[in-house]
Amino acid sequence: MSTPALIGLVFGVGAVTFFFRYAMIGLFASNRLPGWLHALCRHIAPASFAALTASALFIDAGAVSIALDAPKPWAALVAALVAWRSGNVLATIGAGMAALYVLKFFL
Amino acid sequence: MSRPALREFLTGCRDEAPLLLGAVPFGILYGISALAAGVPAWLAQLASAVVFAGAAQLVIVQMLAAGAGMVPTALTSGLLNLRHLLYSASMATYLGHLPRHWRMVLAYLLTDEAYAIAVLRYQARPPAEGPDLRHWYFLGAGFTLWSAWQLSTAFGLVFGAAIPPEWELDFAVPLTFIALLTLLLRERPGQAAALAAGAGALLLAGLPFKLGLVFAIVLGLAAGMWTASRLERVR
Structure with a gap:
């Protein structure tokens, strides 16, 4: 993406984010939001992270590529196990990176 | 002050x-x-x-x-906020x-x-x-x-x-998402949302500008809402 496009993206997302933050405090002066919005917001993070993770691990140059000798999905599996057992974000990153380096050496 | x-x-x-x-x-x-x-x-x-x-x-x-x-990136990050x-x-x-x-x-x-x-x-x-x-x-x-x-x-x-x-320190970003996902996936609707969005991201990978990611997330949201409402009805 070109630099002017990136600048537009940054200010666009910044404006939308500020709007969300300011909307109820400054514009509508109300604390009433429909229940479905609360429910929807609970699912946004898991859905976004899952889509991005799947895409980072299994999509190469716009096409699905599932290869047994690709190091990243295996490193991600190690990271997921550590995340599940420890619940610690930094430990997960550490284990995943260490697994990636070891696997890149052997695969 | x-x-x-x-x-x-x-x-x-x-x-x-x-x-x-x-x-x-x-x-x-x-x-x-x-x-x-x-x-x-x-x-x-x-x-x-x-x-x-x-x-x-x-x-x-x-x-x-x-x-x-630009549009898929803005939509996804906007939705997340x-x-x-x-x-x-x-x-x-x-x-x-x-x-x-x-x-x-x-x-x-x-x-x-x-x-x-x-x-x-x-x-x-x-x-x-x-x-x-x-x-x-x-x-x-x-x-x-x-x-x-x-x-x-x-x-x-x-x-x-x-x-x-x-x-490849940038690989730490998907690793972070994995860690946060594991913490977020304690409930059934969240699991359904993640599963549908993950599968959707792969199935829709062919769409231009990575628009597939946006549709995959919408698919995940629908799956999460649907699962939550089904659980509600069972109770």
Whole structure:
């Protein structure tokens, strides 16, 4: 993406984010939001992270590529196990990176 | 600033401090991976001030690295920030009496970490006597996180420029998503949302500009809502 496009993206997302933050405090002066919005917001993070993770691990140059000798999905599996057992974000990153380096050496 | 206001501000700074431990590594990681995704350093730093939302900034960087177009990237990160509308609604009762410039500054500082600290202060108890100075507390908490976010971004940018790309430190971004996912997936609807979105991302990978990611997330949201309503009906 070109630099002017990136600048537009940054200010666009910044404006939308500020709007969300300011909307109820400054514009509508109300604390009433429909229940479905609360429910929807609970699912946004898991859905976004899952889509991005799947895409980072299994999509190469716009096409699905599932290869047994690709190091990243295996490193991600190690990271997921550590995340599940420890619940610690930094430990997960550490284990995943260490697994990636070891696997890149052997695969 | 009066003395009691200053005391309130500094208490906010102090109470926010433990949360920096969680935020600073993400700021550093954001700086490193922004460079790896080809974002100019000055713009990556500017984004930390303009957007000031950790998860959304990491998502933007991850999507740029994957070659996503402007519209899908803006939609995904915008959607991820929708939860701030809930925080805004939750704080509206407490901040409604403040002048506009105060409400604008505090809205700008309304991140997950500042909200978590400030809302506790507001819910605890109204001040026994004297004027309500809790907005100074919120300002202290928000300012502390803001400063740490800018500094950790800068550190990541400097550090990121010094390490070779073969280290693949940007792989830490999907690893972070995996860690957060594992923490978020305690409930059935969240699991359904993640599963549908993950599968959707692969099935729709052929769409241009990575628009498949946006549709995959919408698919995940539908699956999450549907599962939640089904569970509701069973109960």
